[in-house]
Amino acid sequence: MVSEQVKYQADTWKDWCPGCGNYGIITALEMALRELGIPPEKAVDVGGIGCSGKLPEFLAINGVHTLHGRPIPVATGIKLTRPELTVLVDAGDGDTLGIGAAHFVAAGRRNVDITILLHDNGVYGLTKGQASPTLGLFIKTKALSKPNINAPVNPILLALASGYTFIARGYAYHVKQLKDIIKAAIQHKGTALVDILQPCPTYNNVYTKEWYEQRIYYVDQEENWNPVVEKPEELEAKMEQTIAKALEWDERIPLGILFQNKTVPEYLDRLKTRIPFITELPPYRQPIEVDGKPIVDIAQIFVDKLVM
Amino acid sequence: MVSEQVKYQADTWKDWCPGCGNYGIITALEMALRELGIPPEKAVDVGGIGCSGKLPEFLAINGVHTLHGRPIPVATGIKLTRPELTVLVDAGDGDTLGIGAAHFVAAGRRNVDITILLHDNGVYGLTKGQASPTLGLFIKTKALSKPNINAPVNPILLALASGYTFIARGYAYHVKQLKDIIKAAIQHKGTALVDILQPCPTYNNVYTKEWYEQRIYYVDQEENWNPVVEKPEELEAKMEQTIAKALEWDERIPLGILFQNKTVPEYLDRLKTRIPFITELPPYRQPIEVDGKPIVDIAQIFVDKLVM
Amino acid sequence: MVDLVFEIGGPQGGGIESAGQIALRAFMLKGYRVYGTREYHSNIMGKHSYFNIRVREDRALAPNLPADIVVALDAESVFTHYNDVGEFLVYDTGVLSKDIDSIQSMSKYLKARVKEELDANGVPHTVEGVIKLLEKRGKRLVGVPLRSLLKTTAEKAGVSLVSISRAINTIGLAVGMSLIGVEVEKLQKAIELFFAGKQKVIKPNVIAAQVAYDYAKQNFGGIHREVIPDGPHINTDKPRLVVSGNDVVAMGKIAGGLRVQTYYPITPAADESLYLEKFEDFPLTPEAAEKLGLERGGIVVVQTEDEISALNMAIGASLAGARSATSTSGPGLSLMAEALGYAGIIEAPVVITLYMRGGPSTGMPTRNSQSDLFAALFQGHGDLPRIVIASGDHEEAFYDAIKALNWAEKYQTPVIHLLEKAIANAMKDIFNPDLSNVVIDRGKIEKNPPKPFPRFKYTEDGISPRAFLGDTVVWYTSNEHDQFGRRNEDPVERIKMQDKRLKKFETAAKEIPLEDKVTLYGDPDAKITIVGWGAVKGAALDAIDKLKEEGINANYLHIRMFMPFPSDYVKSVLEKAETVIGVEGNALAQAAQVIRMFTGFDIPHLVVKYTGRPIFVAELVESVKHILRTGDKKVVLSLGQ
Amino acid sequence: MVDLVFEIGGPQGGGIESAGQIALRAFMLKGYRVYGTREYHSNIMGKHSYFNIRVREDRALAPNLPADIVVALDAESVFTHYNDVGEFLVYDTGVLSKDIDSIQSMSKYLKARVKEELDANGVPHTVEGVIKLLEKRGKRLVGVPLRSLLKTTAEKAGVSLVSISRAINTIGLAVGMSLIGVEVEKLQKAIELFFAGKQKVIKPNVIAAQVAYDYAKQNFGGIHREVIPDGPHINTDKPRLVVSGNDVVAMGKIAGGLRVQTYYPITPAADESLYLEKFEDFPLTPEAAEKLGLERGGIVVVQTEDEISALNMAIGASLAGARSATSTSGPGLSLMAEALGYAGIIEAPVVITLYMRGGPSTGMPTRNSQSDLFAALFQGHGDLPRIVIASGDHEEAFYDAIKALNWAEKYQTPVIHLLEKAIANAMKDIFNPDLSNVVIDRGKIEKNPPKPFPRFKYTEDGISPRAFLGDTVVWYTSNEHDQFGRRNEDPVERIKMQDKRLKKFETAAKEIPLEDKVTLYGDPDAKITIVGWGAVKGAALDAIDKLKEEGINANYLHIRMFMPFPSDYVKSVLEKAETVIGVEGNALAQAAQVIRMFTGFDIPHLVVKYTGRPIFVAELVESVKHILRTGDKKVVLSLGQ
């Protein structure tokens, strides 16, 4: 637990709309970091572009606001270089599941130890309310002039198909529960996805607070719920159980940790098969010169090119 | 059935390696088109970049070789403009599930009536055998200097998560069965994915003919196999059954039609809610001028901008 | 001659947009031409936003400052715009005691500058302090109790205060309008026009206007400015429209036969596509309907997953026979770089409407710039010419949108149509466009195409006849290819095909008339030439008029086509002038560099602006005079908040 | 002086690559400098491929034609290269009757040209026909029964014929070598070096060489050419390496302290990353190991999902403190356009190694070009300078790779390092690089950074001290920002920050020494100046030598840095010359246009090549003479298959 003296939120004025779900997310994130004892300078929040992507601006931890759709690769580069940092991604549903979907999928394949907070509001907030990849087919929010003609993608299932090793869902207005989920996600060693149902009162008048609150429930309140794969042979059964949860939506919406796979090595551990000392000596820690001179024994690298 | 006189394959020499699975795919495709009675000028094959993406070059039907990862958007543009055409995509696993994964996902959301033939060879063939998104973690093919450190993505599950309405798997050396699957895919009204297990004898010495043939089986030979969703309420059960198949791999690999959803409207049918006459009068058929003059009644379009 | 500037500011998302739109219409009804510039943040609600409205008799094409009237709907507007005030400031007496430090949404840099100025003048950091300062400066200050007038309005309308909270904008606006004698009926008509059909909104706003006028009459009967007379365009039979640049491009595309538009939302381009979505299903003229046996046409508008998809999909549509286009801004164009080259090598006609905003990178997404010229000319890899045009105002934008579609098909090439945020978001009155001189020219299309089809046939002019996919068998590839579109690496064929692709642009350069490429405004023999492009036009035309009044004779060379570039003509004009001044909206003076590339002519004096705000007439006039006085090489403009 | 060209061709994927590699080593062992150009299709197996090897005493930097010896391992090679034959053609007697029409892999355009020539000479369309034609031309024809020699080899080696089918290449090669008197022991040593460690492969190939030499001695004892003497570099103690351009850049990056390389496979860039993967874990020098208390270093090489990810990931790595780079070719750079702007605005040091291949679009992916200069300079949107350098040969590439890493960090900017396929895939001998003069300079790094950190502090030189993420609290945004990296739209701050970003490049322009930017080779007072860049260097240096032999005094201005551009110097050199000839590998003469942009100087004569093949010395010499003779403005080169 980091002392309350330490500030995680910046002085910057938050230019979100009143009542926006993002306020809940930023508070939950702050609480999670504080409770986990991660000091501001050891955490990095990598934002996409969107209302959601502005989150790093409002924090007093390291912040990297990137390009639309690209926070995952940037976060990956940071983590691989300096693994001691807690690396978070805050990005919208458009950012991660639309323009950035190729990176979203690839992140699952790599399993780098980053935590993705997906602000799932069903709309493109910052560009004034167009349908996002999670908005249902034929739904017409007030910002749309005509009903949506694209069907939604299922983020939980997509993450599962892509190999994510931690998949959870939270709700922006349940700050405490969300905080706990984020903590678990950060503590998980591997790529973690938290799909956060985030009401956008300005543009999404369908997936509202009321709508969600009639449907959401926490899976851990069900008997015997255990989403954790401890051994490879448990994988299939756990996946099936997660998939069943993933398919729920219209009537009931499950929240909580939906899947966690502890059997898949994190990317740096995989890299160890190539560079045995990489976790002790990640790129950041490696010297590259002595007195401004190269340190590599280049002759040894050249040796198989030698002709004499 | 189009007469054998009509040529579907071009005179061009096929510059694939001897024994490449792509030969099976091109033959199956030709047979499918011929049996379906689709004349060469009414079919378009849209290729990605890769060994797979060369396929249109070797055909005598309309051919559009595109950019790496981009055949799906190009095919979509063609289909929306001239829906009478049978529009196919031939592209690699790298193309569709790696660099083009955002389009792969978005295609599921749109459900435009195109057929995607995914040449799934586990490698980047044309760039000399790097690991593709379907190669297993820690697998070392002969072309790799070190074992693969990315985990594979599951194409069937990914398609399901993205909303595909037809999902099948074929095997490149089973030409007849593959032909039947391709026919069904073309006949399906909506986006159809055929994940084609395609041995690459040059670079992939793990997923070989022998390896596959020890594992593959056809789902339709199982009792009561029915992958078709005819009514919305069947969706969940059918999805679960497909997912179970999607998770099979190491020991048994299911082939055949794994999922088909007839309850989801195709994109042009959705567009009808906006442009009622769009299916009779798709963009291609619409005149845009009379004697070189515009035909739109522009005054009516301006009317709400009028200030007088 | 009336040349009035009316500025109104308030918080984003709170009705300021409507207030500006209504004001524009009111001035039009009063018989004037109008130009409304909009400034806002990349934010949905709460940050400061404003409209600068230029009102003139003959032509209104650019913003100007100072503003004769500034209406400040909140305290932040007062702090932000007090230096814009030419004559009147209308402000809310309810915020007089507001301290600048209590305004969270305001930029700390602006705060610091304001405080410094207030301190220097010995007044407190409150709205009241500002008012005192302006009093010292002899400005006319019009305090209005907005809240209480809103309450009156609510009572009169018989509705709750909350339900009409946005009418506060109308009240502020109305007070401003009353000061210059725009009749309340005109304002009310403007309200009706803007909220067309929404009776529930119209009514309280009409009442609010009346309440405000009544209040103003009672309280400032004496201080109002010389009332503006009816303008020359009052009650004429030439109908006028009020459109944004986004609107007008959409209209041009519809007229030009667009059938497929793809887009991924981005500021300041998305509104064009949203407008097209409205007219996905549109009526034909009775004559065309008769001839074609059809009543309506349709445009398929697709919101794609990203800009890469948008351009590739538009290319697919083009190959299948539709006129297709996409619309984006800088970040989107960057993502389209590869597909641009694809369109280039397969010679796919496609139009990319590019709205420039402040860069680089995400930059200042809601602000103006002209910094994507290099990108438009050179984005993508390889030897890759294209057609690049830039419109200078709303009328040009309309016709250019049509020409772009023609040129794309005629020369079988991507056409990049450049516009600035300053045009995209500016509201301007235009006369009903005249389609009688508009031509739709689809170029060479083969009626009876052989099978297979030599899509890339070598021809004299470099242009091969097209056939659409499905008309016969047609082949395309992103690889170098032969005349049949089949992959080819033979060196001899490669040269022929590459030469063919370049030849087309020589043909275009020859065929496209000079007047579509460049225009010289003003006295052709003037010794001073201002050279610019895009929205610089508006400011420059006004500037040469103002300079003439001061005895300085300058003309304005307006470049509309950057590729193929009208090198000979531009060079001859520039070489003829004694003083050449380049004016543009970017930091690198990109057009000046491009002109040097294409002509060798080195523009000796530059006026550049890259604050993200448009060029105001007054600062341009000043900068030209400054250069003439000092011989300075470069002036950096910075007017406007 | 020995200046020999040895060409060997055969089907891709069938061992032709090894044959070329072995030949290079053999000539090196003979004491010569070598330059091996590789040509191949975008194909895994079966299409034609060949090596053009230049052998010289002093310097070998460019391919040339005709070839003294052409070794044609199959019929297609005979049909493809008979016009390349200077003196000898070594061919397979087993294919004499092969008709050109039976060769499916061959381009129909080349076939047609060959048939036309054979017809004109009244010989049949077979290999035999070609042989007859060459006989008429007085060439020396060396028919070898490859199959039967292979059989002999198999017998001698005691292995099956199938298992050593690729040794057929060695046999052909060996016959060619024997003709010019390269000792069989040298060839055998070369085989051992190339197949290092793979005894199973070495043995049959060593035997094959012997079989071929024996056969040649017996059969053509009389026809061999004047035997080349031992070269000057035989048995010296200065070790030489043979490296491709890809290899040498990878080596430079390792030496330069690279710690994260990201890439997405693409020709002709991928081999660089594969080489780096080999040295992910590398040894330190004993001295460094001692000082640092570490034995090894490591480079994280990540194969990403696409090029967008590659550059963004490299940027992330850079912000966290690693020297990072990515490597790609044109299509990849196009996809990186947006991230390039991102690196620009957040001032992230990152190196993009760009290997140019034939464009536009997918173009000719395995062929050469210099057509991505515009892309390197202008890719991305907004006002976005960067550093752009181009290497002229393997040695330059090595040191430039290091300098690029330094400049990226020193000036906190993306650096684009241009190389051509002609360099990337060319094999060259180099002396062991000397690291003693190499410096690693990371620029301004704050040791005790305050929290939060003013990452974008305004400074005199435009360069703000860096701190890495995690050293303190650091903020970055793709939006315009203030000194703390916080989003900012204030116009005054915007000007300051934009100016700061541009100022850096002025600083770089001043600090980077002229010799890193441009070099004038040859007589500085020559009246003729050839100006070029990249691999043009090799051909141009040879060309000025050859021209001198013919009494023509020309110098060569080699441009290595395009941004910041050494305008004053280049202008002064060009203005001084009487005749200036620009030489480059693209159709638009991009460098000539860029030179005009940056200097106003209009290069009057151009020599361009865009067949996808490198510039051969002979054709360059001819083109210069042609221009001097005719005054022509433009010559298009086309030599080479």
Ligand SMILES: Cc1ncc(C[n+]2csc(CCOP(=O)(O)OP(=O)(O)O)c2C)c(N)n1
């Ligand atoms: C390449 C690119 N295309 C488009 C945009 C414009 N844009 C900004 S935010 C946004 C959508 C944001 O939606 P989402 O990711 O769901 O975030 P939200 O605002 O809803 O939190 C878009 C399209 C951009 N910044 N960059």
Ligand SMILES: Cc1ncc(C[n+]2csc(CCOP(=O)(O)OP(=O)(O)O)c2C)c(N)n1
């Ligand atoms: C933007 C871009 N990046 C990289 C490449 C290089 N490239 C060509 S084919 C290919 C991979 C092909 O793999 P896959 O899609 O699986 O097809 P396959 O060859 O295996 O059929 C790559 C990376 C390219 N053409 N374009």
Ligand code: SF4
């Ligand atoms: S638009 Fe929606 S998501 Fe964006 S700040 Fe407003 S409420 Fe939040």
Ligand code: SF4
């Ligand atoms: S590399 Fe593999 S996929 Fe490509 S042609 Fe050869 S066998 Fe087929």
Ligand SMILES: [Mg+2]
């Ligand atoms: Mg969203």
Ligand SMILES: [Mg+2]
């Ligand atoms: Mg593949």
